[in-house]
Amino acid sequence: MQSMGQRNQGSSPNMFLSPQLPYRRPVEPGRSFPEPTDLQQYRRTIPSEEKPSDYELFVSEKIEITETQLDVLRNFQGITFSNSPRPLPPGIISIPVRIVGRPEKEMRLEKSDMRDKQEKQEKGEKPREAMQGEARGPLREGDAGYLEGSLDAIAAAFKLLGIKSPYAITTDLKQFGYDLFRQPPYLFAPGDRVPVGPDYVLGPGDELRITIWGKIEGAWDIVVDRDGTIALPKIGVIGVTGLTFQELKTLLYKEISKYYNGFEMNVSLGRLRSIKVYLVGNAQRPGAYTISSLSTLVNALFEGGGPNKNGSMRDIQLKRNGETVVHFDLYEFLLKGDKRSDVRLMPEDVIFIPPVGPLAAVAGNVNTPAVYELKGEKTVSQLIEMAGGLNTIAFQGRIQVERIVENRRQTVFESDWETVKESEVPLEPGDIVKVFQVVQDRRVVRISGAIQREGEYGFRQGMSVKDLVSMSG
Structure with a gap:
């Protein structure tokens, strides 16, 4: 008995028959495969010189x-x-x-x-x-x-x-995190040449590559049809939609074992399907998007440009079948690298971005001065910690809080960093926290003329002209 698509023509007669593998046309001379998405990032323009810190x-x-x-x-x-x-x-x-x-x-x-x-x-x-x-x-x-x-x-x-200096604090601040979405979407697209995990959920349009060897041999490239099923010779029709990749392999081995034994099996995925999801609410570009089935919540946000300045960064909601299944806080991702809530999307998922929550600003000598959306932050020290804490040149003896009181902007608090932490100064929406910079106290005297080393010398209490001349040689 001969089999179309058999890998070994001299194998035993009870081989597992399989259809001929699809013909793959070779690459024509002078042509090349499209550049993988995950390599396009290296085609970016070289950035300009970095600004000094x-x-x-x-x-x-x-x-x-x-x-x-x-x-x-x-x-x-x-x-x-x-x-x-x-x-x-x-x-x-x-x-x-x-x-x-x-x-x-x-x-x-x-x-x-x-x-x-x-x-x-x-x-x-x-x-x-x-x-x-x-x-x-x-x-x-x-x-x-x-x-x-x-x-x-x-x-x-x-x-x-807006010049940075120890003498003035600039309040030319931007809302934190929104500039991340100004990057090209392809930089954050899921790779199309990476292995899928065992929890990947199958659906119509996914391509399965099944290979069997041992006492029987066969190979198929099969696409899951619109009904969510695949058809194998002699095995029949098998429903696979909704199964995870791991469940699929278990099911296929069980079904084939009903007819054959003494074989090994490998299952992989070829081309993956696309899914449609919806981005609504306060998004930069709301609408319906067709994306890879490997896409997660963050991938879809980049496709739509992320939240606009009136949209929340801290309560992005994923709705599935009429229920909210995830509340995603982008600050957890940006500030802590926590992606646990960045779940994989399913067809017809809806991503809803509600209006932005209360805002407060921190300016001056913190590591990340910006306007921040509040979510559970109740004190000034918590806001400063969210901004990365005080930087190296912050003057810990002067922290100022401006607040809107009776429709007027007023300075309502001014003290040192230790007092701010210990007294838990309350934070209110609209507050502007200013952290000042240390100012160099240049107490110097200058000497010039018929001496060996003219220039500036540090001044100390009780210093005389004789001492200065002695230091200058």
């Missing part, structure tokens, strides 16, 4: 500002720029700054700015005179110097321009 800026003792920001600062009353340090009157401080390149969008405006300057020159308008020691002419990227002015004036200007 707060601690790197603190150690460098410089503040980085753009050329445009410097132009604006020069127009502030009471603020000037100098290329070198110089004696200053009481109440005026000097801050070292480094000029960095303009953002691309600012470069587009440069030509129009130059035209405006030319028009002013044609009208006979003269630029203001620079004071002695002040920088003259345009500055270029990489230049450095000193901003001079009163502490209040510099702090107000830095806050307005």
Whole structure:
């Protein structure tokens, strides 16, 4: 007896007959298979240079500002720029700054700015005179110097321009987590060439690859039909929809064992089916999506752009057959890496994103300053811990809480970090918590002239001119 599709033509006559395997056309010269989805991420554009951290800026003792920001600062009353340090009157401080390149969008405006300057020159308008020691002419990227002015004036200007410094806290914050969904969806798509787990649930459209060897031999590539069944020669029709992959293997071995013995069996999955799910509520792009049957809740969220700014990140609901089966908190995933609630989706599942919950902000010197959605957080210390805690350069002696009281924004609390933790300062929706930065107390004296080592030296109580001259050689 001969069998179509037999692997071994010389095997015994009671072979297990199987249909001919489907013909797979070879790849034509000059053509290649489509690039796997999980490799497309390596085709991304190389990111730009990483911005320095707060601690790197603190150690460098410089503040980085753009050329445009410097132009604006020069127009502030009471603020000037100098290329070198110089004696200053009481109440005026000097801050070292480094000029960095303009953002691309600012470069587009440069030509129009130059035209405006030319028009002013044609009208006979003269630029203001620079004071002695002040920088003259345009500055270029990489230049450095000193901003001079009163502490209040510099702090107000830095806050307005969103410049990070020890003198002002920027409240230019974004809601936490939403920028994650600005990434291309394919970066988070499930791999199409990975083995499925034993808990994978079969459905119409899945391709099964069954191989048998031993006293009998055979091989099939079978697609689960619309009725959720497969048909095997002599075995007959078997219903498989709703079975897990592990249950399928057990069932197939049991059914074949009714007719044959002395065989080994291997079952794998070929092409997987697609399923339709629905993303509704406060989503960035609500609608119906056809996705891989391997997709999870997070995969579907990336397809739809995630929640919008009015949508909750902390109570995303998965509804199945009219019942809510999962409440998913994205903060658990983003802050702790916990994906236990990221379940695999089933056909006709509905993902509902309710409105965002109460919000509170933490600004300044924490590891992740942002606007956070509250869910069970009752104290200021819990909010700070959710923001990653205080960073290395945080001034633990000053934490401030601003709150809306009688329709006005007011400072309602100011104390040190230990008091905040011990007294469990209550947190209310709309609060803004500010954590200030340590300010270097540069107590130095400068010596120059006919000495061996001129420069700045640390000042101590009771220090005399003789001591200074001795240190400088």
